[in-house]
Amino acid sequence: MRLLLACGASGLIIALAAFAPAQQAVVTGPEHEVLPAISDADVPQNPLKEAYFGETHLHTGVSMDAFIGGNRLTPDDAYRFAQGEEIMVNGSMHKIKRPLDFVAVTDHSEFMGEAYSLMNPGAPGYDDPIAKSFRDAPDLETALGLYGKYVLTPLAGGGDPHPSFFQGQSAVETTWRRNYEATERNYKPGKFTTIHAYEWTSAPGGGNLHRNILFRDTNLPKVPFSSNEGDDPEELWAWMKAQRDAGVKVFAMPHNPNESKGLLFTEATLSGKPITREYAATRAAMEPLIEMMQIKGNSEVVPDFWPNDEFADFENARSLQDYNDRKFMKQNFVRYGLGRGLKYKTDLGINPFKYGFVGGTDSHNGAPGNVEEDNWTVGSHGLADQTAEIRAAAILEGEMKVSDLSPGAITGVWATSNTRGAIWDSMAAKETFATSGPRMKVRAFAGQGFASSYASYADMVRDGYAKGVPMGGNYTGTRAPQLLVWAVKDPIGPNLDRIQIVKGWYENGEIKDKVYNVVASGNRLRADGTVEPINAPIDLKTGKFNTTKGSAELMGVWTDPDYDPNQNAYYYIRVLQLPTARWNLYDELKFGVKFQPDVKKEIVERAWGSPIWHEVN
C-alpha cells in the first residue's frame, strides 16, 4: 500500500511528460521515464576518425562537497556551459570561448541524493487522484502538506507493513536518476555527446585512489557503487565485473596519482596482499585510462625524479606536499606507473598499469572545460579561489596554494563520430590524448614501412592504420618499431615547437625511460638529438604569444634506435607548443593584483598521446 502511494506521487513527473504531445518514437532507459528517441545511426561516420575534445571530470552541486562549497549548478547547467552558454558560475556570469564536443559529469557517488523525491519509477497515470491533488494545490504550503501525507508519512511509518524502501537508498536512486535524465536531455548525437558517469571517491589515509566511472550507454546500474559500500579498488572492480556480467558497459579511470601516496602504482593490494596475475588482469580490464592532469596538477613527471627531462617542470603543484603528508615520491607519477607496469608484465605476464591518457578539470564549480588561461576569472573551488585578490594569496584549504592550481586539462578522443558509442569505444581502446588546455590534435602510429611524407593528410592516416597500430595499441612487429607522429596546432593558439617521444622499458631489473626529440619546427633538431631553443617569449605587458615562430603542423617518422625484442616497452608522444601566458599573469594584468615572484608567468602547454606498447609474450 505504501509503495503504491509513493508510486502514485512519483508518477506525477511521468504524467507531466505524458502531458506534452508525444513526438516520434520513444526509448526507455532502465527503470526510467520515456524520452524522445535519438539515433546514433543517423550520424555520419568518418573511418579516418576525428579528434573530439571533452571534459571527463566535473562536479556539480549534486556532489556533496561542491554543494557545501556553494555550488548550486545542476548537470543541466554544466551541459549548457559546455555547449558555450553563459551561466552563473561561482557568483559571476561566465562562458568558455569554444564549446566542448563531449562531457562526462562525474558527481561523487558518496552521499549522492538529497531527498526522497517524487520522481521515482513506477507510474499510475495522469488521472491518478494523488497526481491530480498536487496539480490542484492552491499554494506551496498545501502541496508540501500533500507531500508529507503521501510520501513522508508512509516512509517514516515503520511497523507493519514495513516500508519497502528506505529514504537513503531511494534518495540516491532519485539523484542518480536526475543526473541520468539531464545527461539524456542534453545528448545531441553528432553535435554534443553526454556520457553517463560518476566518481568513486576512496582516499584511505589521505591517499587519493579516486576513480571516474564512465558508462557506454543507457544500460546503467540502479545506483552507483560508492566508497561507502567499499573503499578498496578491488571491491569497485568486483562490482564493475558484476555490472559487466549483467551487460553494463563500464570502465574506470584513476586520477591524481600525484596525491596517491604511492597507493596507486602499488607494490601490494590495498588489503596488503601481493599483486597477483589475477589482480593485474582485473585492473587492466577495468581501467584503460588515467587522468594525466587536472586543476590539482600535472601527474606526468616532476624534475625531482626526472632531472633529465628538460620539460618536466610544468604545473607540478609543488605545494601539494605541504598538506596531508603528500610528499612527492617517484611512485606517484604516471611515467613511473607506466614503467612499473612493464616490470609487472615481465614478472606476472600481465601489465596492470596499461594506461592511456585523459585530461580533466575536476572543477567543483560545475564548469566543464573551463581551461582557458586567459579566461580563468571565476576559479574552480567556490570561494576558495573566486577572485583575483583571493587567488593571489590564498590556500585551497587542505590541498595546496591557489597560485599552484592550473585551470586543468582536457581530453582528445579520436572517434569515428561524435556519438556516445564512438567516443566511449575509442576511450576504451585508448585512442586518446590529453592536453593541458589547448586544442591541438596529436596522432601516432607504430608499425613498419611508413613514408617520410605523404601526398595528403588522408593518405598519411590511411597508411598509419594500414601499416601500424594507433595510440593505445600494441606493436607486434619483430623489428624496431617505426613511429609515425603528427600534430596540428590549436587554431586560436600559438604554433608548435616540437614533437617528442617518451620511451620507457624494463631492462635487467631496472625501469628506464628516455625522452627523444623527434620533429622540431624550423629545422632546429640537431644531429645529436637536441633542439636549438626557439626563443619565442610572451609579451609580459599584454600576455600575447609569439605568432611568427614555430609550425602550424608537424609530422615525422622515428625508428627506435635501441629496440630490443626481448624488452617490454612503451612509447608515448608529447607535443609542445610555443610559450603562452599563465592565468596569474592575466589576473595581474586585468585586476592589478600581485602574485609571489616565484609564480611562473609563462608556460609551455602540451599534449600527451596515449602510449603504444611493445609486449614480450
Added chain:
Amino acid sequence: MLARLVREPLVHFIALGALIFAAWYWINPPRPPVDEIVIDQPQLDHLKALWKAEWKRDPSPDDVKAIIDRHLRKEIFYLEAMRMNLDQNDEIIKRRLAQKMEAVAGDVSRLMKPVTDDELRIYMKRRPDLFAQPQSIGFRQVLFLTSERSAALATLAALREGNPVPEAQEDRMGVPNDWGVTAGPDIANAFGDDFAAELAKVPVGKWEGPIASGYGLHLVYVDKREDAHQPSFESVRPYVQREYDYQAQRDAEQAAYDALRKRYTVRITAEGVPADVQLALASQ
C-alpha cells in the same frame, strides 16, 4: 564519640557525596547497560535487497554477516551520536537538511502547474533570443601555410578555371575541405572568429581568398548562405519545452524559497548590520 564523628569533616564529605550521588541517580536513573537493536525480517530483507541491487546475486552467509556488521557499526555510532546531541549545530547536517528541503520544495512546486502549449508559444515569443537560428554557411576551403601565399594565389586561379582541389590540399592539417551548411558559431569554433567574420562577407558561387585563420591561408567557395531566422513553433516545440522546463525549474526553486520565506519574520538583535540591510530584511 558520636558528637565527634558528627563534627568530623571527612564524615561531612562522605555524607554530602552520598547525597549528591543519590540525587544524581534520582534525576538520571542509570540506563540499562545494554540497549537492543532489532533487525527484523523486513529490515534484513531490505538490506539484502540493496546488496543484491549492487552485486546482481544473492548474498552468501558470509556476505550477510558483513552486511549486518556494517549496518550495526553505522547504527551504533549513529545512535550514540544522537544520544550525545552531536547532530546539534552541525553545519553539514544543517546544510544537508536544507538541501533536502529545497529539493522537496522545488519538486512539489513544479508539480503544481504543468505547462500548456499556449504558454510555450508565449514563452517562445518572449525569448526570441533562445530560439533564433544563426546565419549558416555551406562552404569549401583549401588550406595553405601562411608562408605559401603565392602557391595559394596560383591555386586560386586554377580553381576558378574549374580544376579540382590539389591532392596535397586534401583535408590539409586534418581540416576538411567540404563544410556542409554550418552555423556561424560552429565556423568560429573551428577556425577562429576572424575567419568566420571574413567568410560571412564572401559572395556565393565563386572561389575567393585567401583569408587567414590560425592555421594559415584559406581559399574559400561559399555554396549556400542561410540567413538568421526565427523558426516556427512546431519545428522546435521539443526544444522550446526543454528550455521552458529548465527555466521553470530555476523559477520553481526561487518561488519555493519565496513562499517559505513568507512564513518568517526576521529580527536582527546583533550589532553591526547596516540599517538598509535590516530594513530590506524586515520588508520581505
